Amino acid sequence: MWGGEELDLDAYLARIGHSGAVAPDLATLRAVHRAHVEALPFENLDVALGRRVPLDVKSLQVKMVARRRGGYCYEQNSLLAAALERIGFTVAGRGARNRTRGPAPTPITHALLVVTVEGRPWLADTGFGWQGPLEPVPLADGARVEQDGWVYGIGTEADGVHVLRALRPEGWTDLYSFAPHPLHPVDFELMNHYSSSHPRSRFVGQVVAHRPGAAVRHALVRDGLVSVRADGTREERRIEARELPAVLTGLFGIELDDEELAALPRADSPEV
DSSP: OOOGGGSOHHHHHHHHTOOSOOOSSHHHHHHHHHHHHHHSOEEOHHHHTTOOOOOSHHHHIIIIIISOOOBOHHHHHHHHHHHHHHHTOEEEEEEEEEOTTOSSOOOEEEEEEEEEETTEEEEEOSOSGGGSOSSOEEOSTTOEEEETTEEEEEEEOGGGOEEEEEEETTEEEEEEEEOSOOBOHHHHHHHHHHHHHOTTOTTTTSOEEEEOOSSEEEEEETTEEEEEETTSOEEEEEOOGGGHHHHHHHTTOOOOOHHHHHHSOOTTSOOO
């Protein structure tokens, strides 16, 4: 389903820095998930540049493996799904509503994965930016895991809706909710079209880059740079346009050429 047969698995594993053996077991799922999160930055720069965002495996491999770029949720989790499928895992898609933007309902625009290991489902998501988990989370009501000081939990609401939550100093915070209905790559394509082209999409018309990590996590939106630690401490600052190339390269591991940098939306342009 996810095009795993088209993926150069060795090249992918080298890109994420995973050198061990792989098998469809929990140890591999954890190791590959963490390595992927740590190696591939979350970024929307092709959207910001007005480019089409293809999700076929060959295009993802060229961009994220060969060119060493990152991507946003549809790209990140489509590539991960292809790799896990190639390894031998059973992988299904899900669509989620982001709950970090306030109490008003949001459309289903976030893509994540559910991976079955020895009959048990695990939430796998390498595409939720700085707030996402480093490793898979057991998809069971009341589950709670700590990952290098970052704590996540799963709740279940009416109609079997699952909620991924993060424990912050002020208490539990909902990250997103998703129904048990499985999605296919074609569904990711539809959500990707909205997120990459609709004028109301938060990814259109501005630069977004996140870098999850164990010790500190970084998030850049327009000209605002935030660094957050597991204990809740955070630093915020504005970056100047002249700083952007160094910030993208140094903090996020993203390299663009001069023409691409010049074409990025300016932080002082009208906000979408």
